[in-house]
Amino acid sequence: MRYFSFYILQCLILSILVISCASCESDNQETNNNTDNDSIEFYFGSDLSYVNEMEDCGAVYKDQSGVEKEVYSIFKQEGTNLVRLRLWHNPDWTDYSNYSDVKKAIQRAKNSNMKVLLDFHYSDTWADPSRQLIPEAWLSELNNTEALGELLYNYTYNTLNELSQENLLPEIVQVGNEINTMILQEDETNGPIDWQRNSYLINKGIKAIRDISELKNKPIEIMLHIAQPENGLWWFEQATTNGITDFDWIGLSYYPLWSEYELDEVQVPLETLINTYNKKLMIVETAYPFTLNNADSANNILGEEALTGDFPASEQGQLDYLNQLYIIIKDAGGQGLVYWEPAWVSTNCFTQWAQGSHWDNATLFDNSGKATLGIKFYNKALNN
Template structure:
């Protein structure tokens, strides 16, 4: 995710534990529901392990996946790290969580960071166990690892890298310094997915819009992928929604791909619910037309959804950090930097923004 999140030491202290109780009801996925209405819920296993309770809009205790499914969410995004030091987002945890998502009747969108920790435009650290490999051996490891992911987790959508504006697995896969090697790594990963599961959709993910996104995806023309993924946050990528629209249209038409706003979020308040510094907390960081209120958060997301649907190439959206409530108490210095942008309020009750997941008839 974001560079600011890399500064949170709390993430290095998390204890691995999953809770498979109270999973959502087993419901079939609607096969013709093509517009992706997704939520990244990667923190949920950790938050559940620390005995956090979520409530639906009727203030009834409810499993978070159930609340999302009932709201109309059809896809859950999950990040995967290679060998995290605290087992959060590890292979085994993600495999178990992905099974829960499938049992709940939603699709699995896997974000493979190809790193042991956060990968984003400011950091793309190669997994420690791959650091000293030759480039040939690195490619082989990428192939084997990707094969294992496809065989054991079987995602519906797989994202090759996370916000790979300057490549992945630095320094060997740096897009600026080692462009050919970066493209080779992306090619072997994508080709492995194609071989293992031709029906799985492959996404490449860029953080931002405008000229930078144009430059990046022009570099990717040799890669066999399906979806263009964009991160769009007003705090980092500007407040011009017209530029977001034009970027989606331009990229889709130029590359004949479907385009998704893979990450976005918005605050329902500028306040806070723990002592962990929030990423967004100032009026100048948001769009004036959408105040930091529950209704403003909802209206922002409805606008984003409608904007995507009105483009020729838009295929869906993903809400990031919706589960990341202040789960360690209101005085915790290592809780959440995102609780004022969650999909649940400071009492862990589902917010009105949940209606954005509703399927349009």
């Protein structure tokens, strides 16, 4: 009996040691993850918001060798270290880019050991420089800035809190998408920005992210996103003058087609933004056509007029454009480049406007689903 008691005591001590070691391993793993996050000098990103829908529509993705693979693993193997995902508030016209869909996408990114940039559109549909439409559920508070701020704060806070409960917190969060004009508007008018209203609302979103970050003891960086560098110059000047200063990243869309700056000119405004505001900078949207052919009845958005410099509409031209833009961003002091919707391939499904994809000639997959040469851009991440 005495021997048995001693044996039980030994087992208890051993169990405690095992649990303690497991805890230490968990702590070390958390520390290592944080260190890994801090060690990323440049983000090589892919906006994969369309992937879940495309797969449901029958899309198949293949690597450079023509082997069919899970699409997140293709990007990871090439060197992608950041996945960007858009989130609409209550898009009753689609089953995608809502909370459920985004949660699934974040899980896929985490499973592939990639960081996540979550893009709050603060709308039920596409938010862009020409429209920042308020969610239908918030419309009654359109002219009540304080109440609207509380809705925005609570939505942002609760969304991130729910993601946290499933270990899905993103590493970077955008407060709005291409917010060149005033956020949370009733229509598509682009009048002067009411900065008292605009700064109050944006700062409420920022505060929600900071509060969750503190509560969960997890660093979450904040990004403000403007379309085209020339608009970033005036927007950030006005924003900081009006009290919007607590953010980490300047995010920009850069498509030469819609910018005042050609590719060989864009380094100057990037440097100006970085040096003026002492913030990190990332191009969070860009793309380049690998062909001018159209695969379906959905007209291509990027046609011949989208070509720039000496880069033709070819797979090599696509890769060369990305390589050159990467060099420009790095030389300017920037720290990231995200390709917008590289997997929005042509399928039998419909957009809001037509059957197929409006981006099928500017993805990083050809019309057979095989990765283009452009995807080799991400290899730089493996060599850094």
